[in-house]
Amino acid sequence: MPFDVKLPDIGEGIAEGEIVRWLVKLGEAVREDQPLVEVMTDKASVEIPSPRAGVIVALRAEEGQVVPVGSVIISIAVAGEATAPAASSTPAATAPAAAPAPAAPALAATPGRAQASPAVRQIAKQLGVTLEHVAGTGPGGAITADDVKRAGPAAAGAAPPPAAAGSPDEERVPLRGLRRKIAEHMRHSLSTAAQFTFVGECDFTALVAHRAAMKPRAEAARVKLTFLPYVVKALAGPLREYPLLNSSLDAARQEIVLKKGLHIGIATATADGLTVPVLHDADRRPLFALAREIERLSAAAREHKLKLEELQGATFTITSTGARGGVLATPILHHPQVAILGVHEVKPRPAVVDGAIVIRDLGNLSLSLDHRVVDGAVGADFLYALIARLEKPEAWLTEGDLA
Numbered sequence: 001m002p003f004d005v006k007l008p009d010i011g012e013g014i015a016e017g018e019i020v021r022w023l024v025k026l027g028e029a030v031r032e033d034q035p036l037v038e039v040m041t042d043k044a045s046v047e048i049p050s051p052r053a054g055v056i057v058a059l060r061a062e063e064g065q066v067v068p069v070g071s072v073i074i075s076i077a078v079a080g081e082a083t084a085p086a087a088s089s090t091p092a093a094t095a096p097a098a099a100p101a102p103a104a105p106a107l108a109a110t111p112g113r114a115q116a117s118p119a120v121r122q123i124a125k126q127l128g129v130t131l132e133h134v135a136g137t138g139p140g141g142a143i144t145a146d147d148v149k150r151a152g153p154a155a156a157g158a159a160p161p162p163a164a165a166g167s168p169d170e171e172r173v174p175l176r177g178l179r180r181k182i183a184e185h186m187r188h189s190l191s192t193a194a195q196f197t198f199v200g201e202c203d204f205t206a207l208v209a210h211r212a213a214m215k216p217r218a219e220a221a222r223v224k225l226t227f228l229p230y231v232v233k234a235l236a237g238p239l240r241e242y243p244l245l246n247s248s249l250d251a252a253r254q255e256i257v258l259k260k261g262l263h264i265g266i267a268t269a270t271a272d273g274l275t276v277p278v279l280h281d282a283d284r285r286p287l288f289a290l291a292r293e294i295e296r297l298s299a300a301a302r303e304h305k306l307k308l309e310e311l312q313g314a315t316f317t318i319t320s321t322g323a324r325g326g327v328l329a330t331p332i333l334h335h336p337q338v339a340i341l342g343v344h345e346v347k348p349r350p351a352v353v354d355g356a357i358v359i360r361d362l363g364n365l366s367l368s369l370d371h372r373v374v375d376g377a378v379g380a381d382f383l384y385a386l387i388a389r390l391e392k393p394e395a396w397l398t399e400g401d402l403a
Contacts, residue, residue, distance in 0.1 A: 002057050002058070002075040002076055002077050002078070003052050003076045003077075004072040004074075004075050005036065005050070005051060005076065006071060006072050006073065007039065007048070007067055007068070007069050007071050007073050008048065008069070009069050014069065015117060015120075015138035015142035016041075016066050016067060016069060016117070016120075016144045016145060017039040017040060017066070017067060017069070018039065018041075018064065018065070018066045018067075018176065018180070018181075019039060019061045019063050019064065019065050019066075019067065019073065020037075020038040020039060020040045020045065020064075020177035021038040021177070022036075022037050022059060022063060023036055023037055023038060023047070024037075024056050024074075025056065026056055026057070026058070026059060027055065027056060027057075028055070028056050029054070030053065030055070030056060032050055032051065032053045033050060034049060034050045035047040035048070035049055035050075036048050036049065036050050037074065038177075040176075040178060040180075040181055045177065045178060045272075045304060046308070047304075050076065052076050052078045052079075053078070053079045054076040054077045054078040054079045055077045055079075056075075056076060057075050057076065057077045059073075059074055060072050060073055060074060060075065061073045064176040066145045066146065068137065068138050069138065114132050114134065114143055115136060115138075115141060115143060116142065116143040116148075120143055120144065120145050120148060123148050123149070124143075124148045125191070127151075127152035128152070129148050129151050129152050131143055133151070134147050134148060135147065178272040178273040178275070179272065179273045181273075182273045185334075185335065188335055189332050189333050189335040190332060192335060193335065193338070193370040193372065194370060194371040194372050195330075195332070195333055196368070196369060196371050197331070197366050197367065197369075198366070198367045198369070198376060198380055198383060199328050199364055199367070200365050200367075200380075200383045200384060201362060201365075201387075202362070202363055202364070202387045202390050203351065203391050204346045204361045204363055204390065204391070205360045205361045206393060206394065207230055207361075207390055207391070207393050208346070208361045210230075210394060210397070211227070217402075218288065218291070221288055221403065223288045224291060225287075225291050226291065226294075227320075227343065227346060228266070228291075228294055228343070229287050229288075230287070230390065230393060231318060231320075231341070231343055231386075231390065232264050232294070232318065233285075233287050233290060233397070233401065234389040234390050234393075234396075235262070235282070235283075235316065235318075235386065236282070237385070237389060237396070238382050238385040238386045238389070239262055239316060239382075240283075241385060242378060242381065242382040242385070243258050244258070244338070244374050244378060245316065245374060245378075245379070245382050246262060246316055246339075247259055247315075247373060248336040248337060249336060249370065249372060249373050250336075261280070261281060261313075261315065262283040262315060262316070263279065263280045263281065263282065263313045263316075264279045264282040264314065264315070264316055264317070264318060265278050265279075265314030265316070265317035265318070266294055266297060266298070266317075266318055267317060267318065267320070267334075268297070268301040269321070270301050270302045275301040275306070275311075276311065276314060276317060276334060277297035277298070277301050277311060278311060278312065278313055278314045279294065280313065286400070287401055287402050287403070288403040289403070297310060314334065314337065315337065316337060316339055316340070317331075317337060317339075317340040318340070318343060319331050319340060319341070319343070320343035320344075321344075325343060325344035325346075325363070326344055327344060327345070327364060328344055328364045328366045329344070329366055330342075330366065331366060332368065333368055333369075337370075338369060338373040338374055339367065339370070340367075340368050341365060341366070341367050341386075342365065342366035342368070343363070343365060344364045344365070346362070346363035347362070348360070348361055348362075349361075365386070365387065367379055367382070367383045
């Protein structure tokens with residue numbers, strides 16, 4: 001009998017994963033620990049390694065399919081055993097194995113709230129399905145995407161949407177993997193929070209000079225010192241002074257959850273889409289250490305080498321596009337956080353200082369907030385407190401804060 005590989009329990013209450021990309025083909029020989037498949041969860045994109053050496057005899061899920069944890073996703077004829085690989089020479093998946101019998105119909109175990117991931121809740125909203133009326137077949141009674149789809153309009157006899165007509169003038173690309181997760185999370189964020197954006201101008205002239213003075217020292221320490229570590233370092237004081245911006249809203253329990261740690265998400269552009277690795281305990285790190293960690297996390301995000309814990313626990317997020325940062329933007333909250341800071345292009349511009357027009361290094365900061373938790377006046381006070389620190393780094397950056 002072939003060895004069946006199941007989608008493992010990746011932790012953090014994750015009940016399902018999307019098959020993003022098969023890394024092996026039917027009939028291919030694989031070694032133990034060789035990556036088999038890339039799976040996208042609500043938290044991260046992970047590669048599932050082969051637990052055995054052998055030959056692939058069946059791919060039991062298609063790319064783009066969402067499967068529950070514990071489902072068989074691939075079968076391997078273990079090396080040394082008699083099972084022969086499938087005769088087909090194509091990489092197409094074989095017919096899926098029969099699904100396990102669902103648990104006895106029951107509502108999710110958590111009192112008053114169905115057990116379902118944010119992505120599943122968004123699917124339910126789109127289909128008009130009430131989760132409390134759905135029996136979950138995932139681990140511990142968790143509701144999966146398939147459970148919701150079975151309970152949706154199509155299951156009740158509604159006709160499915162017609163297939164889109166092809167055209168020689170267009171190309172259709174499946175919305176899957178990280179791009180689909182971004183779409184789900186952004187839509188969920190916008191439909192949940194009462195978002196607004198406050199923009200302030202910052203004079204970075206003193207910070208530009210400080211960075212230039214630190215450049216030889218940073219290069220000697222092999223540190224790429226950008227503006228971003230300064231922004232992260234400057235956030236500690238204002239976030240302690242205005243703790244509502246370092247919080248989340250538990251809508252189910254009607255509670256604001258104030259976070260004690262300062263864990264800063266750094267929105268990072270990758271070839272597959274935006275990823276947000278997390279700088280844990282950012283307030284405890286000196287400037288050069290922050291620069292090193294930002295560079296390391298950004299590289300790991302682009303190379304798909306982030307660990308699960310490096311994508312979890314952010315309490316506040318920064319998004320920056322560096323030299324191409326534009327004048328301003330309205331960043332979308334990284335739900336369930338209540339604040340995200342956009343850092344925009346810094347360049348020489350005319351400014352009025354002491355009644356005279358001079359050239360200064362100016363840039364805008366845009367702060368998006370959840371108005372259910374943070375009022376405009378509080379957001380403005382926070383942003384101006386941050387700007388005050390960025391405009392005078394020498395006033396608070398001590399020798400011990402540098403390296």
